[in-house]
Amino acid sequence: MKIEILKQAVMDSRDGITISDNFIDDNPLIFVNPAFERMTGYSFEETTNINCRYLQRNDQEQPELETVHNAIKSGEYCLVTLRNYRKDGTMFWNELSISPIHNENGVITNFLGIQKDVTSRMLIQQQLRDEHQSLEQMKAHFEQLSIKDGLTGIYNRRFFDTQFEIQCKIACRNGGSLTLAMIDVDHFKSFNDIYGHQAGDEALIHVADSLNTFFQRGSDFAARYGGEEFVILSNGMTKDQSARHVETLCQLVRDLKIPHSASSTGYLTISVGFSVHTFGPLHSYNALLARADKALYIAKERGRNQFFNL
Structure with a gap:
């Protein structure tokens, strides 16, 4: 009963959920939920058995990717925000948390990825930064005018x-x-x-x-x-x-x-x-x-x- 509830929770989650295999080189995905499919535009069949770095396409020079790599290498949790790209090529900001999954012997068998589309939040933050910068420039301008x-x-x-x-x-x-x-x-x-x-x-x-x-x-x-x-x-x-x-x-x-x-x-x-x-x-x-x-x-x-x- 509990397993059925957990399974349904994963399938119904509004956040994208992925599981990768730590026993296979390059940690390929072995599971993605429907929310992940909707978020990225990629189907389950298109995403499994490959590493999820395809979501960054040619945008691989993101410092946060090194954080993800180091977390997987050391078997630790990490939380980053990445520029990802949907199947249609549109960019979205992805807040990704990665957690190791251990077996009964304490060995890391998989990594759980939880993904949120935070594009709206990032755009608002950028707008606030731009407005703050504009206000600072106006302040400096008026200060100059005053002296x-x-x-x-x-x-x-x-x-x-x-x-x-x-x-x-x-x-x-x-x-x-x-x-x-x-x-x-x-x-x-x-x-x-x-x-x-x-x-x-x-x-x-x-x-x-x-x-x-x-x-x-x-x-x-x-x-x-x-x-x-x-x-x-x-x-x-x-x-x-x-x-x-x-x-x-x-x-x-x-x-x-x-x-x-x-x-x-x-x-x-x-x-x-x-x-x-x-x-x-x-x-x-x-x-x-x-x-x-x-x-x-x-x-x-x-x-x-x-x-x-x-």
Whole structure:
């Protein structure tokens, strides 16, 4: 009675059930139930006396197949998910569990395979992974939008304000030096009036690229402050070192040779005001910003296309 019930349970199971012969080389199948036939499209006669690797066809480079091979070799249980192929060639995901069957002497005579078509589950999981990846990409994109200037690609004013406060605290705590340079593109309104706003945008991009290219130390920080204004924050430099860096930056912009008929040089230039805070407590973060801004004002009052330190 019990054997009849077990037999009927195997035949009525919605999961594919297979039995292979461990006494014959290559462990051929000796039994498959109707659910297996429905799942794969292969009949009992087509599947018995051969190894079930035919279900993978040419897709044999699956790491899980090595897991199955090792489990059979060592007589152990394993659970894997494989890409299998039906008789009509369609692929389905097969969750396969393999268990050894022992005789009364403890010898492994057969292996029991239970197979589930988990294609729907795998597709849902893949969809969830894709959606998660898409959300992560969107998150990264919005994070970039929140800290990067949309036109030039360098950091924006909001992110500068945050980093400025942080760098000031670090410089004060460590007794280091902090250089703040404010940069203004000379006669930029005239440039836009003469050459158009698109040319103006392209000019700002070139200036920003010069900033980013030259100030590349981990401690350097360049940002678009607003309109045609940029800022550079750098720590660990003396006043003389800062002056040399700023002078080089001015020359880099001149070397761009962007035509500007309203400029005395005939090309686009910049004015820079910078200030260096060295050691000791800073009474106010805004004090350093005010000094650099005043230095920029003086550089422009003196004729532009130059830098000034205060």
